[in-house]
Amino acid sequence: xxxxxxxxxxxxxxxxxxxxxxxxxxxxxxxxxxxxxxxxxxxxxxxxxxxxxxxxxxxxxxxxxxxxxxxxxxxxxxxxxxxxxxxxxxxxxxxxxxxxxxxxxxxxxxxxxxxxxxxxxxxxxxxxxxxxxxxxxxxxxxxxxxxxxxxxxxxxxxxxxxxxxxxxxxxxxxxxxxxxxxxxxxxxxxxxxxxxxxxxxxxxxxxxxxxxxxxxxxxxxxxxxxxxxxxxxxxxxxxxxxxxxxxxxxxxxxxxxxxxxxxxxxxxxxxxxxxxxxxxxxxxxxxxxxxxxxxxxxxxxxxxxxxxxxxxxxxxxxxxxxxxxxxxxxxxxxxxxxxxxxxxxxxxxxxxxxxxxxxxxxxxxxxxxxxxxxxxxxxxxxxxxxxxxxxxxxxxxxxxxxxxxxxxxxxxxxxxxxxxxxxxxxxxxxxxxxxxxxxxxxxxxxxxxxxxxxxxxxxxxxxxxxxxxxxxxxxxxxxxxxxxxxxxxxxxxxxxxxxxxxxxxxxxxx
Numbered sequence: 001x002x003x004x005x006x007x008x009x010x011x012x013x014x015x016x017x018x019x020x021x022x023x024x025x026x027x028x029x030x031x032x033x034x035x036x037x038x039x040x041x042x043x044x045x046x047x048x049x050x051x052x053x054x055x056x057x058x059x060x061x062x063x064x065x066x067x068x069x070x071x072x073x074x075x076x077x078x079x080x081x082x083x084x085x086x087x088x089x090x091x092x093x094x095x096x097x098x099x100x101x102x103x104x105x106x107x108x109x110x111x112x113x114x115x116x117x118x119x120x121x122x123x124x125x126x127x128x129x130x131x132x133x134x135x136x137x138x139x140x141x142x143x144x145x146x147x148x149x150x151x152x153x154x155x156x157x158x159x160x161x162x163x164x165x166x167x168x169x170x171x172x173x174x175x176x177x178x179x180x181x182x183x184x185x186x187x188x189x190x191x192x193x194x195x196x197x198x199x200x201x202x203x204x205x206x207x208x209x210x211x212x213x214x215x216x217x218x219x220x221x222x223x224x225x226x227x228x229x230x231x232x233x234x235x236x237x238x239x240x241x242x243x244x245x246x247x248x249x250x251x252x253x254x255x256x257x258x259x260x261x262x263x264x265x266x267x268x269x270x271x272x273x274x275x276x277x278x279x280x281x282x283x284x285x286x287x288x289x290x291x292x293x294x295x296x297x298x299x300x301x302x303x304x305x306x307x308x309x310x311x312x313x314x315x316x317x318x319x320x321x322x323x324x325x326x327x328x329x330x331x332x333x334x335x336x337x338x339x340x341x342x343x344x345x346x347x348x349x350x351x352x353x354x355x356x357x358x359x360x361x362x363x364x365x366x367x368x369x370x371x372x373x374x375x376x377x378x379x380x381x382x383x384x385x386x387x388x389x390x391x392x393x394x395x396x397x398x399x400x401x402x403x404x405x406x407x408x409x410x411x412x413x414x415x416x417x418x419x420x421x422x423x424x425x426x427x428x429x430x431x432x433x434x435x436x437x438x439x440x441x442x443x444x445x446x447x448x449x450x451x452x453x454x455x456x457x458x459x460x461x462x463x464x465x466x467x468x469x470x471x472x473x474x475x476x477x478x479x480x481x482x483x484x485x486x487x488x489x490x491x492x493x494x495x496x497x498x499x500x501x502x503x504x505x506x507x508x509x510x
Contacts, residue, residue, distance in 0.1 A: 003072070004096040005029045005048070006038065007064065007126065009103055010146060015041040017098065017149040024156055029094070031063045032056065064125040073097060073132040077139045096152075097133035098143040101126045101176075105183045105226070115191065122184055127177040137170035138163070144176040179203035190356070196369060202360070207232050213244045220244045231351050234326060237335055239345030246302065246324050246345060248272050253304035253326060254351055255509075256407035258375040265306040266290045268298050273409040273427065273509075275301065278420035279400065283313035283327075289420035291320070294445055302326075309334045318344075326351075361510075373507065377403045381504060385481065385490050388499045394453060394476040398501055401455030402478045406507035412457040413438040413465075415449060415474065422447035431460060435468040442472070449473045457507045459483040463492035470496035480506045 004026050008014055011034070018028055018038050028045040030038055038045045049055045052066040064070075072094035075082040086093070102123040107113060133142035143152055148169060155162045182201030189197040204223035213220035222242075224232040231250060236242070242250075252272035257265050260279060266286035268276040275297035278289035283305055291298055298320060305313070305327035314334035317325060318341055325338065326347040338346050353372060361368040379399045384390065390398060401416040408414060408426045413434040415423035423442030425434035435454070442449050450473035459482045460466060466489055469477060477493060481502030493500040 001025055001027050002095040003027045003029060003092060004098065005064075005069070005073075005094050005129065006045075006098045007031045007034050007048075007129065008098060008100045008146075009123075009126075010100045011037055013146045013149045014038070015043075017146075017153060018043050018045075020149075020153040021096070021156070024153075026096070032060060061124065064129055067091065069094070070128070070132050073129070073140055074136050076136065094133075094140065096141040096143065097129050098149075099126045099129045099133075100144055100146065101180055104180065104187075108183070108187050118187065123180070127180060130173040130177055134170035134173040137166040141166050142169050142173040144169070144173045148172075195358070195371065200369070202367075208241075210244050211241070218244075222247060225354070229354060233351050234347040234349040237330070237346045237348055238339050239324070239341075240343055242324070242345060249302035250304075250324055250326060250347070250351075252407065253302050253324075256404070257304045257306050259377045259403040259406060260306055261375075263306065267304045267407070268293075269302045269304070270297050270300070274404065274407055274421065274424060276421060276424075277404045277407070277414075280419070283307050283309055284316050287313055287316055289418075291316075292445065292447075293421045293424065294441055296445075311337065314338050373406065373509075377406060377507075379501075379503075382478075382501045383481075383504070384499065385486075385502050386493045386498060386500045388494075388497060390476050390499045390501065394499060397453040398455070398476055398478040401453050402503060402507075405455035405457045407509065408457065410457055410508045410510055412507075412509070414455045415439065415442050415447075415452050415469075415472070416455065417447070417449075417452040422449065422452060431456065431458070432462070432464045432468060435465040439468060439472045451475050453477065455479070457509070459486070459506075460489045461485060463488050465489075466492040466496070466498070466500075470498060475499065477501070478503060480504060482506075 004021050006018060006028060007030060014037060022043055028038060028043060029048055029051060030045045031048045035045050035047055048064055048069060052068045054066060056063045068091050071086055071091045075086045075093060102121045104121045107121040108118045130142055130144055133140045141152060155165060182203045185201055204225060207222045207224045210220040210222055212218055231247060249269045249272055253267050253269040256267035256274050256277055263279045264283060264286050265279045267274050268290050276290035276293035278286050280286035280289055300321050300323055302324040303317060303322055308329035309327045310331050311333040314337040318337055322344050324345040324347060328350055329348060338344055357372055359370045359372050397416050400419050401414050404416060404421055405412050405414045408424060411428045411431050411434045413425040414421050415438045423438040425437035428434035428437060452474050453476040454469045454474045456479040459480050461483050462485055475498055477498060477500045
């Protein structure tokens with residue numbers, strides 16, 4: 001009779017799968033807790049220890065590492081020498097291996113967990129079993145994912161010798177063990193506080209195929225570190241499927257609102273950068289102020305709120321064409337209002353980053369890795385470098401502008417007033433052009449820039465950007481400082497009666 005070795009940590013679907021194998025005449029081998037679960041389900045199962053002649057030892061560290069097991073899995077059925085060697089050793093073939101591994105990642109992610117506890121969740125025998133079965137996929141079925149149980153059973157029931165399925169499952173098994181080993185290597189690196197170890201193994205799971213990439217004709221898919229994390233944690237409550245560009249813009253929207261987690265904030269995003277960002281007393285006020293920054297660019301945008309969306313905010317948003325809307329929560333009436341726009345993708349949640357997460361940027365032949373920029377941006381440590389100090393109102397707007405400019409693509413300039421952007425200059429090759437564009441956008445939208453403030457994501461290399469701001473009536477500037485021309489820039493600000501704060505840090509976003 002064919003034999004199956006079942007040894008699983010995640011017992012989802014195990015009883016049904018094993019019952020199906022038993023019904024088809026398979027003999028079942030198992031270990032420890034899996035064997036107990038199968039017997040509890042009323043199934044006949046043979047302990048692996050009865051096959052190896054050696055009881056589990058070293059607190060369960062050694063169970064299946066034995067020629068009677070691995071010989072039965074790895075022996076080639078089409079090789080007469082292998083067949084004779086197995087027969088001489090009294091080893092019977094094993095035709096199916098269903099294994100999933102100790103919950104290492106789940107254990108390692110628990111706050112305050114003892115390292116010794118984590119180490120005991122490093123599975124040795126499980127990966128060895130899967131790799132052996134996957135290597136010999138010509139004859140053995142390797143099942144690492146409980147979701148595959150039904151189609152494996154279906155194939156066995158029809159007696160379909162599906163080599164393509166076994167090859168697919170073998171690839172999944174190797175991907176599974178590679179990801180597992182990568183998680184272990186990452187934990188060891190974290191234990192020695194090595195943010196950038198010599199070797200990095202990145203593992204992602206496909207969450208969904210996408211209709212196309214940035215442009216039609218480019219195939220694309222969305223992969224996640226783990227299901228239920230990050231953008232994958234957002235619950236979609238309406239609208240079409242998310243696109244490649246939607247996901248990029250959702251990330252931009254969350255980046256823009258992250259520094260304002262303590263405020264009622266709305267960000268309107270186009271092509272990953274804000275075209276409007278504001279705080280307010282209510283969600284609808286924050287939205288209206290953000291929208292007023294650049295109504296033309298807001299067409300077809302992605303919008304994020306830091307607070308729940310109520311009926312009034314939903315009514316206001318529904319008056320424009322929106323691709324996606326994300327917020328921590330929505331009232332039932334708000335969902336009904338937004339649902340009238342059948343194409344609006346409504347998403348619930350905040351999609352936080354995992355602690356210590358790194359940024360990756362793909363380049364030809366490699367990947368650039370960096371620490372994520374801090375989400376919390378305060379005015380602690382600022383230096384006022386001009387003769388005039390900011391008023392309390394200016395200080396508040398300067399902090400808003402500093403937080404806002406961090407989410408704008410470099411070179412970036414924002415002009416802000418009363419807790420709202422009124423002009424944004426993004427992605428320019430020179431800083432003076434970014435300042436000009438921010439002023440131009442403000443004037444095109446009919447905003448009064450007199451008494452506004454300006455935020456810059458990097459230092460002004462020359463005084464021309466300050467002169468540009470002064471012509472617009474800007475009274476206060478916040479920027480990192482650090483240029484060899486700082487003295488010239490400060491002098492320009494003093495000439496115009498402006499106040500200027502140096503933050504001492506840059507917030508480029510390429």
